[in-house]
Amino acid sequence: MMSMPTQTFRIVVAKPGLDGHDRGAKIVARALRDAGMEVIYTGLHQTPEEIVETAIQEDADVIGVSILSGAHMTVFPKIFALLRERGADDIVVIAGGVIQAEDVPKLQEMGVAAVYDAEQPLQALVDAVTQHATERRARLGL
Amino acid sequence: MNERERIATERAAWENEDVAAFARRRPERRERFHTFSGEELERLYTPADVEIDYSRDLGYPGRYPFTRGPYPTMYRAQPWTMRQIAGYGTAADTNERFRFLIAQGQTGLSVDFDMPTLMGYDSDDPRSEGEVGREGVAIDTLDDLDELFRGIELDKISVSMTINPTAWILLAMYVALAQERGIPLDRLSGTVQNDIIKEYVAQKEWIYPPRPAMRIVRDTILYSTKHMPHYNPVNVSGYHIREAGATAAQEVAFTLAAGKAYVEEVIAAGGNVDDFAPRLSFFFVSQIDFLEEVAKFRAARRIWARTMKEKYGAKKAESMRLRFHCQTAGASCTAREPLNNIVRTTIEALAAVLGGAQSLHTNGYDEALSIPSETAMKIALRTQQIILEESGVAGTIDPLGGSYAVEALTNRIEQRVNEYFEQIDERGGTIACVEQGWLQQEIADAAFDLARKKDAHEFEFVGVTKYRDENGKMPSLDLHAIDPAWERNQIERLRRTKAERDQSAVAAALERLVRAAKDERENLMPYTIDAVKARATGGEIVNALVPLFGRYKELAIF
Numbered sequence: 287m288m289s290m291p292t293q294t295f296r297i298v299v300a301k302p303g304l305d306g307h308d309r310g311a312k313i314v315a316r317a318l319r320d321a322g323m324e325v326i327y328t329g330l331h332q333t334p335e336e337i338v339e340t341a342i343q344e345d346a347d348v349i350g351v352s353i354l355s356g357a358h359m360t361v362f363p364k365i366f367a368l369l370r371e372r373g374a375d376d377i378v379v380i381a382g383g384v385i386q387a388e389d390v391p392k393l394q395e396m397g398v399a400a401v402y403d404a405e406q407p408l409q410a411l412v413d414a415v416t417q418h419a420t421e422r423r424a425r426l427g428l
Numbered sequence: 429m430n431e432r433e434r435i436a437t438e439r440a441a442w443e444n445e446d447v448a449a450f451a452r453r454r455p456e457r458r459e460r461f462h463t464f465s466g467e468e469l470e471r472l473y474t475p476a477d478v479e480i481d482y483s484r485d486l487g488y489p490g491r492y493p494f495t496r497g498p499y500p501t502m503y504r505a506q507p508w509t510m511r512q513i514a515g516y517g518t519a520a521d522t523n524e525r526f527r528f529l530i531a532q533g534q535t536g537l538s539v540d541f542d543m544p545t546l547m548g549y550d551s552d553d554p555r556s557e558g559e560v561g562r563e564g565v566a567i568d569t570l571d572d573l574d575e576l577f578r579g580i581e582l583d584k585i586s587v588s589m590t591i592n593p594t595a596w597i598l599l600a601m602y603v604a605l606a607q608e609r610g611i612p613l614d615r616l617s618g619t620v621q622n623d624i625i626k627e628y629v630a631q632k633e634w635i636y637p638p639r640p641a642m643r644i645v646r647d648t649i650l651y652s653t654k655h656m657p658h659y660n661p662v663n664v665s666g667y668h669i670r671e672a673g674a675t676a677a678q679e680v681a682f683t684l685a686a687g688k689a690y691v692e693e694v695i696a697a698g699g700n701v702d703d704f705a706p707r708l709s710f711f712f713v714s715q716i717d718f719l720e721e722v723a724k725f726r727a728a729r730r731i732w733a734r735t736m737k738e739k740y741g742a743k744k745a746e747s748m749r750l751r752f753h754c755q756t757a758g759a760s761c762t763a764r765e766p767l768n769n770i771v772r773t774t775i776e777a778l779a780a781v782l783g784g785a786q787s788l789h790t791n792g793y794d795e796a797l798s799i800p801s802e803t804a805m806k807i808a809l810r811t812q813q814i815i816l817e818e819s820g821v822a823g824t825i826d827p828l829g830g831s832y833a834v835e836a837l838t839n840r841i842e843q844r845v846n847e848y849f850e851q852i853d854e855r856g857g858t859i860a861c862v863e864q865g866w867l868q869q870e871i872a873d874a875a876f877d878l879a880r881k882k883d884a885h886e887f888e889f890v891g892v893t894k895y896r897d898e899n900g901k902m903p904s905l906d907l908h909a910i911d912p913a914w915e916r917n918q919i920e921r922l923r924r925t926k927a928e929r930d931q932s933a934v935a936a937a938l939e940r941l942v943r944a945a946k947d948e949r950e951n952l953m954p955y956t957i958d959a960v961k962a963r964a965t966g967g968e969i970v971n972a973l974v975p976l977f978g979r980y981k982e983l984a985i986f
Contacts, residue, residue: 299986304543304559306632309672309759312872312986313879329984330632331547333555355543356798356910360558384763386797387902405764405892407883 295419298346300328300337302365305355310382310404314350317408318415334364342374347419354383358393366397376426378418382411436476447471464717464887465675466877467840473832480835485730489825491745493733495726495838496826497784498749503822508780509787510812511588511753512805515540515564517914518921519575522565526580528802532809536618536787538588539576540564540799541598548594548635550967551918561914563799564590568922568967570960573601574608582606583615588663588753588787593635595622596644597966599652599661600956608961619660619709619753622648625686625858628980629867631668635970638859640977644952646693651953653704660709662690663753670713671759673875676724677841681848682867683710684732689858691740705736706746714780715757716772722828723837725752725783730838731845754785761795765891767903769793774811781815782828788812794907801908865983872986922965929963937962938972945976 299315301308308330319325326344328337341349353361358381369375381393382402390401400414429437461469470477480486487493490500499506512534514525526537541564544556550568551560560566567573577587582605591598599620606616624641627633634641645662652661666674666683674682687708694704712728714721732750736742756776761769770793777790790811792804800808816822828834852861861867881887888894937959944950959969 304547304549304555304633308632309875313673313876315986316872316876317879325986327984327986329982331982355559356562357558384796384798386907403763405762405889408879409883 294322294324295347295416296324296326296345297348297350297415297419298326298328298337298341298344299350299352300332300340301330301352302332302334302337302361303353303355303357304331305353305357306330307354307383308352310354311350311352313408314352314382314411317412318350321412321416323415323419334361334368337365338368338372338374341369341377342372346377347422348378348380348415350380350382350415352382353385356384358383358385359389362393362396362398376422378422380415380418432476435474439472439474439476443471462886463676463720463837464715465677465720466881467677467720467837469833470836473836475832478832478835479839485839486829486835490749492737492748494729494749496829498729498751498786502784502825503781503816504825507816507822508785508812509536509586510534510809511536511538511787511789512809513538513540513588513590513755513789514805515542516799516908517561517565517911518918519565519567519572520578521561521914523576523578523580525802525805526576529805529809530580530585532806533813534809536586536588537580538789539590541589541591542566543633545598545966546591546594546633548597548966548970550965551915551922553967558915560918562910566914566918567598567601568918568965569925569963570601570604570608571925571963572918572921573598573605577605582609583611587618589618589620592621592624592627592631592633593641594966594970595620595624596648596952596956597960597969599648600953601960603655603953604957604961607957613655614657616656617658619663620648621663621665621711623662623665623686623711625689625862626665626668626683628862629669629682629686630672630674630871631665632982634980634982636973636977637980638862640973641980642689642693642859643948645690646697647951647953649690649694649704649707650697650699651951653699653707657707660707662707663709663711664690665711667711667713667755669871670715671757672871673878674871675874676715676717676720677844677848678870678874679712680724680728680731680841681845681852682871683712684728684735684845685849685852685858685861685867687732688735688739691736692857695740701736701740701742702744702747705740705742706744706749709786710750710752712752712754712785713757714754714776714783714785716760716776718775718779719833720837720841721776721779722783723834724841725754725780725785726826726829726834727838727841727845728752729784731842751786753787753789754780754783755789756780756791758791758795761791761793762889762892763796765897765900766793766797766905768891769795770807770811773808774815777811777815778819778821781821782826784826794905797905798908801906803906865985868983868985925963926965933962934959934964934968938964938968941969942972942976945973 489497666679670679733748790808792800941955
């Protein structure tokens with residue numbers, strides 16, 4: 287059962303796999319928090335199961351998945367399969383990190399709403415998350 | 429009036445007359461100028477702006493306090509080691525890259541391991557799926573290490589292994605391999621990174637909590653000191669601290685604070701500082717701010733020398749002499765217009781050389797995109813060779829020493845680092861600061877500050893935040909390709925080794941290791957060497973000790 291929605295967007299920032307590069311994830315988490323969102327940072331070394339579980343428990347609008355290890359084509363299909371399985375595929379998934387250009391369309395086809403890297407301004411990311419979270423709540427009539 | 433006062437008076441006159449008049453016609457580009465770490469840069473530095481006692485603060489290369497270099501003749505006798513890190517796929521794949529680099533004139537080897545090997549998971553562990561051989565080479569057993577160095581003479585070339593929580597296992601494999609090949613251990617030279625403190629703080633590869641992990645580092649230092657006189661059992665690393673977003677002063681402060689923690693750990697176990705301290709080695713980044721980086725390297729040497737002498741009572745010069753490996757900054761490389769990274773890397777490499785590095789890895793231009801292609805690595809190596817052979821800078825020692833600006837920045841970094849040392853001591857020392865998450869928080873704050881400044885254009889990144897070419901075409905690069913067969917091949921190799929080994933010998937060796945681990949005074953190295961010789965896997969060794977040591981749980985600070 288969904289908890290009562292609040293006015294504040296709830297964002298899970300997640301680090302999957304064994305990858306330890308968390309500089310970007312932490313910067314993004316703080317920028318989103320400073321923009322007034324409720325940010326839950328999972329910490330490192332999360333399995334897709336743990337990420338999806340956190341997102342459902344925390345009633346997240348958006349999951350921001352940060353990955354710099356190159357394992358994104360293994361991780362994202364699992365996250366989407368789990369979200370569907372748990373009936374939570376209304377949660378928006380955004381990817382960040384080192385994602386090679388040819389993989390971006392493949393991720394988008396899978397359902398990733400946006401792909402970010404360190405060379406875009408933080409404000410652009412904050413705006414995109416706000417927009418996706420707003421649209422999600424409108425879709426769900428929240 | 430002494431000379432300093434005379435210069436200060438002249439300088440004030442110059443500011444008030446020449447500068448003021450000129451600036452009215454042509455204002456300066458910014459109100460204030462800063463280094464990349466946020467330290468204010470003055471318009472001009474004169475002898476009046478630098479407090480220096482030549483003999484006390486600079487001295488001579490190879491002499492205390494080593495500001496000008498760790499050796500008396502530096503690159504005139506021994507150029508820095510050109511050590512490009514490499515690792516991907518299976519051991520056989522990386523062996524091929526090693527042979528290529530040696531053929532191109534590289535003078536030392538450096539191994540990059542894949543994430544599962546670094547974190548203590550075997551290639552067939554579910555957590556390893558999709559990561560085997562991807563960011564480095566997969567090493568599960570001694571058979572893999574043997575394959576990695578096939579045809580490479582370990583008594584002739586120095587080998588650096590970038591590995592941390594599982595460092596003691598790889599060191600045990602390295603020793604076991606030498607013994608199986610009949611190479612005496614005193615002929616081995618090289619380094620294992622084995623710096624667990626910076627893992628909790630910056631690189632984030634861990635297994636056990638800090639206290640048992642420190643005991644393992646202690647054991648490797650004691651073992652290596654006794655059996656491997658030319659081997660560096662720890663490479664205390666600032667690279668990852670800086671890449672995680674720290675400032676130059678934080679990089680030096682937190683790295684040397686880690687170094688102090690290792691020294692104290694070994695002394696507490698009865699070690700004599702002058703027996704082991706000469707083999708401690710260091711690793712720093714070379715970032716893009718040229719003057720600040722040169723100053724940073726010089727300051728690091730001076731602070732370490734003073735710390736070892738004054739705080740730990742070291743008597744031997746070698747115990748006070750800081751030697752370091754250097755890598756150009758991955759974080760300075762951009763994905764857009766990647767060929768610009770060759771220029772950035774050149775500036776950074778030059779700073780490392782003018783800062784007196786003992787060995788150097790230069791990044792490939794594709795650093796922000798993937799692990800390097802062969803072409804990218806070749807240009808990176810050529811960059812170092814051009815600096816050594818053509819630029820002329822290696823002909824005289826510490827050529828920027830005595831530059832008023834560089835000496836002022838060197839002093840500033842030393843002052844900042846000493847302030848951090850005081851704060852760390854007040855909080856109960858390095859390990860306590862790690863456990864409290866204080867160092868992690870300091871770095872996260874600095875990283876966020878830098879990201880904000882980048883957004884506000886206080887720092888520009890050419891081709892990214894300034895001169896951005898939205899219509900520019902990505903050059904067609906021949907990027908390092910991932911072969912999905914690597915993972916399958918490695919799992920197959922692992923199955924073969926497991927099938928062929930004596931299972932009861934493995935179980936017995938692991939049991940002896942666990943028993944030794946329960947006694948704080950025992951050294952784990954000999955037991956681990958026996959286990960790897962029996963072909964126990966890295967994952968089996970790690971898991972055997974988890975019930976005793978526990979697993980580290982991160983403080984998810986941001």
